[in-house]
Amino acid sequence: MIFEFVIFLNSLPPLDSNYIYGKVLIPTKIVGITMKFSTRSSYGLRALTNLAKNYGQKPFSLAKIAAEEKISQSYLERLFSLLKKAGILVSSKGVSGGYQLARKPSQISILSVIEALEGSISVFKCFGGSGNLICTKKSCPSGQVYQKVQKAMTDSLKSMTLEDLVR
Numbered sequence: 001m002i003f004e005f006v007i008f009l010n011s012l013p014p015l016d017s018n019y020i021y022g023k024v025l026i027p028t029k030i031v032g033i034t035m036k037f038s039t040r041s042s043y044g045l046r047a048l049t050n051l052a053k054n055y056g057q058k059p060f061s062l063a064k065i066a067a068e069e070k071i072s073q074s075y076l077e078r079l080f081s082l083l084k085k086a087g088i089l090v091s092s093k094g095v096s097g098g099y100q101l102a103r104k105p106s107q108i109s110i111l112s113v114i115e116a117l118e119g120s121i122s123v124f125k126c127f128g129g130s131g132n133l134i135c136t137k138k139s140c141p142s143g144q145v146y147q148k149v150q151k152a153m154t155d156s157l158k159s160m161t162l163e164d165l166v167r
Contacts, residue, residue: 043075047066059091062098
């Protein structure tokens with residue numbers, strides 16, 4: 001499963017009417033480009049939303065989260081390893097052990113989750129991991145448009161938090 005993300009720019013009209021509606025990212029296209037995230041992000045956000053709903057409670061076992069979200073436990077284990085390494089999750093061992101969010105849901109941006117699971121994201125190939133234009137053409141007429149789209153996407157993802165997904 002792949003889900004797509006859309007950003008509407010003031011300077012660019014959307015090509016169709018799909019958009020972010022409530023808690024759901026609805027597939028769409030922007031200027032002929034489709035931004036796709038893999039199941040890593042989709043499943044990771046589902047599992048983290050589960051933990052965000054139960055923030056402040058005891059740790060949740062991986063098996064419980066996997067069962068509730070209908071995600072393979074071994075796949076979720078790989079995702080949680082990446083999220084733990086990124087400082088989004090903490091784990092505890094033992095009988096009452098499990099996983100918890102490392103910070104309040106309001107302090108964990110969707111961008112940080114997606115980057116932890118997918119790596120640096122960019123809409124266009126001519127952007128580096130830092131979001132800077134690395135185009136080899138000196139006078140690329142599309143560069144400014146690409147920068148606006150890139151900035152809008154990262155700003156949107158940065159402004160949304162796990163708390164927004166549980167409201």
